[in-house]
């Protein structure tokens with residue numbers, strides 16, 4: 001099966017010495033020659049120490065930021081250079097969910113406006129908003145309330161409803177459950193698994209919590225100082241790690 005999303009030799013954050021002639025030492029890029037594949041309907045877990053480049057990689061894979069070198073391909077189309085018409089079709093197909101359920105939602109907008117934002121303007125807008133809320137277990141009467149009326153777990157459901165409303169194929173989740181307590185984490189993770197089964201969604205899932213990664217991932221890539229140092233099927237990487245960095249990450253968690 002051909003991958004739905006691919007990174008091909010992605011390098012990002014290389015300091016341009018023409019712009020910074022005073023820099024004597026060439027600084028190291030944030031991401032170096034990253035290549036990875038995300039298969040349709042599967043989850044790629046990304047693990048790595050703090051500062052290893054996970055969030056930067058998420059922004060690049062989602063198309064929010066273009067790589068300095070290399071390519072990100074969605075169904076074989078380069079996110080940066082595909083014709084405008086194709087890029088317009090790809091944009092709603094890749095959505096992101098962020099860590100902070102408190103900061104990610106505009107406190108001045110109602111849930112209806114937040115969830116409907118990616119749709120504007122669209123036919124059946126209201127019906128689609130209510131359907132997206134229902135899918136994440138939120139009722140129609142919640143649509144006119146503001147984020148402050150909701151718990152962290154409910155806010156993350158609102159963020160998931162917003163991500164789902166464009167009927168994406170790929171969701172990139174950057175520490176999406178890290179701010180939630182353990183029981184709320186389990187509810188949100190099961191919701192994401194259920195969505196994957198129902199819609200054949202593909203996930204890139206970043207977490208420092210290896211139990212979460214183990215629960216969700218089919219494949220895992222290990223990031224260290226901007227490079228992928230190990231990748232493979234989740235069971236192999238987690239049960240028989242070959243790289244010292246992976247072993248250290250596993251030892252620190254358990």
Ligand SMILES: Nc1ncnc2c1ncn2[C@@H]1O[C@H](COP(=O)(O)OP(=O)(O)OP(=O)(O)O)[C@@H](O)[C@H]1O
Nearest residue numbers: 013030048049050051052053054055056057208223
């Ligand atoms: N806007 C920026 N400008 C300059 N450097 C940045 C910027 N954003 C990130 N960095 C640097 O890039 C590196 C990777 O950061 P990134 O946030 O992607 O790592 P991370 O693995 O997600 O870390 P964490 O787990 O702590 O969130 C870090 O060294 C960071 O200082």
